[in-house]
Amino acid sequence: MHILAAGDHFVAPDLIARELTAEIGTGHRIDQLCLPWPLTPFGRIAEVDEASGDEETILGALRGAEALVTQMGPVTKRILDEAPGLRLVVVGRGGPVNVNLEAAAERGVRVCNTPGRNAAATAEYTVGLLLAAMRRIPETSAALAAGRWAGEFYTYDNCGPGLDGSRVGLIGAGAVGSRVARALAALGAHVRIHDPYADQALLRELGTPVGDLDELLAGSDVVSLHARLTPETRGLLGARELALLPEGAVLVNCARGALLDEDALCDALESGRLGAAGLDVFAVEPPPADSRLRSAPRLVMTPHLAGANTAVAHNAARLAAAEVGRYLRGEPLAHGVV
Known part of the structure; x- marks a missing residue:
């Protein structure tokens, strides 16, 4: 041949x-x-x-x-x-x-x-990006590299939340989402999952199934996207959906950029309503030079590396x-x- x-x-x-x-x-x-x-x-x-x-x-x-x-x-x-x-x-x-x-x-x-x-690699990276955004690891590393001890990141208002005891909402429970669910549960998170296509027995094994997306968002301190990009899921999270999240919530997307309205994300970060976010995927890759994402506060970005x-x-x-x-x-x- x-x-x-x-x-x-x-x-x-x-x-x-x-x-x-x-x-x-x-x-x-x-x-x-x-x-x-x-x-x-x-x-x-x-x-x-x-x-x-x-x-x-x-x-x-x-x-x-x-x-x-x-x-x-x-x-x-x-x-x-x-x-x-x-x-x-x-x-x-x-x-x-x-x-x-x-x-x-x-x-x-x-x-x-x-x-x-690449399911295992993407799941690992998702957890890493989530922790980096929550605990402000890139900011503190950059400060120390620049010669500044940055003790203010130890204050209550700046140190960031933890996973233990937090409510984590996963959108999608496929090969990646299911691995993320198990990893976060091991770290003490209360895992809640929305996936209308998944087997309900599997969802109960992984965490708490939530049939309504709005309910999942309203009750999650952390949200991670693991849905496939389809005509139905394009723009799945926009301004209305982000407004449902509790104040200070953290959002991570290592799935597909077009699942998320990036302008709405920037609005939520700039207003302070969203505590932090981590993106490995973008609607346009790489993001344009004038993209608002490049200057959004408390946003950790990586160049589509989760599966690498x-x-x-x-x-x-x-x-x-x-x-x-x-x-x-x-x-x-x-x-x-x-």
């Missing part, structure tokens, strides 16, 4: 190639291509989202290939039209948003992805290689979407 390993600077092409060789042996041709992400932000390419590279580069490297293993490479209608030998696309991420699934199905190209590859650790890169490559192995052996794909 002729395979293109179109990696990037996170899930590197040689890592993909090594996992492919371990899975299917050495009797196959594996070409490698390195795409510019994350040194260059992903974006929309033709009709697909969150992609890296360009159609010409992918087409040149795909010539004669039957399978493409990639994390960010665009798989557009044009690429599918001009790579007639392509039979399998494996996307090493939670969702194949960089693939035109309708066009792939029309051409009989199988598509699969690797859900759960070395274990995730290995997970993605290994899970993707396993799908190629299944395809070659004529077995059902574990995570086929087309």
